[in-house]
Amino acid sequence: MTTYSHSRLGTYENCPLQYKYRYVKRIDIDRRDSVEAFLGSRCHESLEKMYKLLLNARMWSKDELLDDYKLRWEREWHDNIFIVRTDLRPGDYYNQGLKALSDYYDRYRPFDRDKTLALEQRVEVALDDSGKYRLQGFIDRLSETDEGHYQIHDYKTERTWKTQEYFDAERQLALYQIGISNMFSDIRSVELIWHYLIFDKEARSSRTGRQLEELKLKTIHLIQEIEDATEKDDFTYIESALCDWCDYYHICPAKKHVHLTEMMSPREFAEDEGVQMVNRYIEVKDALAELKAEKEQIERNLFEFCKQLSVEVVRGSTHKVKVKSEPSYKAKFTASDDPAEKERFLQFIKERGLYDELMIIHYQKLNSAIKGTQLSPDIRQALLDFVYLEEGKPRFSASKLRKSDY
Template sequence: MRLSFSALETYKQCPLKFKFREIDKIKVPQTKERFFGSVIHDVLRMLHDTNRLVPPTEEEMLQYFGQKWKPEVFVDKQEEPIAFSLGVKILKNYYAKNYPGQFQIVDLEARFEAPISDGAETHIIIGIIDRIDKLEDGSFEIIDYKTSKRMPGQKIVDNNLQLVVYHLGAANRWPTILNGGRPVKLSLYYLQHGEKLSTFRAAKQLEEAKEKILLTIDKIKVDISSGKFEALPGPLCDWCSYQKYCPLFKHKFKEKTPADDEIKRLAEEYFALKEQSDKNNKRLAEIKSIIGRYYDEKGVERIFSDSGYLTRSSKKTFIYDAGLLRDVLEPIGRWKEVLTIDNSKLKNVIVSLSAVKKRLIEGAKKVGKETKSIMATKK
């Protein structure tokens, strides 16, 4: 399988979005966020262009930014000048801290392939590295620019999978990185903050990352085989460009019919009944608590009223000594009949396992039973 790292990340975010983008190849308009990041990356590539004998001045850099800017990308005309000003601020701050003549740049927007073997099969992860520098000690530094507002903590950077893939891609391009055990500095440059967060990866961490990637690829292959890609709702859904194709959102975009009007009326009724039901359940819980204390105080287990009576009953849950139980059942061949897997406990165990073990357990998973429920979310 040949995949980009961004495709892997898209799948983990939402398998259905992966299908729309990577398999169905549905074209969607460029978002203003993607445009902003793209134009900033383009300007920084020009700024560090190794074919130039003399680095660009700050004025030339900002002029190039202005030429690349497209105001029409922004629907909100008040938002456009704010975004433009932010871009100017980012670039001026970057130029002040990173004069282009002071770096030994090996490559810019370097395309890479990172092969990952899985038995007889080899998967290729592809991508583009924003910048690769040669440091004074002869080692490489891989730099990825980020235009996001949020800057993560160092622990998140130390576990960033994207940087591992970049490391593998660079090692495939220059085998002495792995063969010679040469360290590679991996950096995320957060442009809005003017901060560069760096980390390194040991050989063991690289192997663990490969297993994580193979686990994701396994899931993709299962979904391709079944033709079923799950839509995973999350905080990024409101900005997704595939809403009109997604079963969680496309109802908003479909042409309305009389049947849709009736469904909308029923949905409103559902909300009203659900709200009343929640109020009733809350009051029932309060009453149960009060009556429960009365049972205890008066030493009774049944209360009478004009409408009938309320009886309190006790339900016990038992646990068994596993060792004693096994001694009784195993000799008669019945021990395996009572062994069951507790999914909640299994989830807790999986968290602490290696990527290799997680992958093996994932291969043993299958759908036992599927039920559907309705969840009401008010605006």
């Protein structure tokens, strides 16, 4: 039985193929840290340390908090940390963390708005009574305001602020709420709080019992979908902006060739077989589109030419082209905005038992019925009141000239 986590589910939602690489095939790769993840970890660690000391009645000064962050940053930094954004340097991220923690400290000092109950609290979330579907996670900080009024805090270093609608539907903290409801018997209310450290902003939300039940079902369905995909080995890939941070970029079928070309010199790039084929393919595709447009223009001109000369065959040096166009009857109401026109027509064919025969979607039937002999002459004549003759779409067929054509 697999125990899932919010991030595991999120991986599948973002890209099923990445999920397969990470959780099914467990591909052993030299995992790198993105600078964003590195920054997030350092901020989390420093806040955790600060609250741990607060639990022991020792309040850090702001400088102590920032010094702890600086020390962690320097100690943990390594060469395998990658930066996707070319306009930013490591020092820019370092400064973002400093400012974020400084703002946080100013905003919540003296940290007495709530009482911290636990830090990095592990929670197990049972989604069904049988225990078949389970998740686990860690709450950054669990606190209480008044007796039984719990708060679940999550620290974010993302650079995208979200809407209230997003927070009201967010899954992770709501799942943690389900988790703590089985751990503490005195819970009277739970508030979900996200601290967006970079923005110095917080968002709050809460869930009703019904919403939590719905979330359980939705999450079970997602797990079932993942297990189904695993059984069938059916994982598609979803390309997105997140690909730049993907550990499997170099083996992903959507990115492997891109990755290989990124490492090529300009000369190697120009000589690469794949690059050359794609370039030629696009040239041919564009040329074909141009030729198609030209062919259609020639067909229109040929059609006019035939009409003016009253001919159906036009000869060239080696080929001749036959231009055939046959007009067909169309119900008048299809070219009219008047609904009464349609009503009159339908009434007419219904009264004469022709509805099934000529049902309006069967324009072809209508045309062949009027042109054919199955209708009585008077009905045919009356039907002509409801239709008009539309010029046929010309058909073109080219063939090699025969001796007799010269």
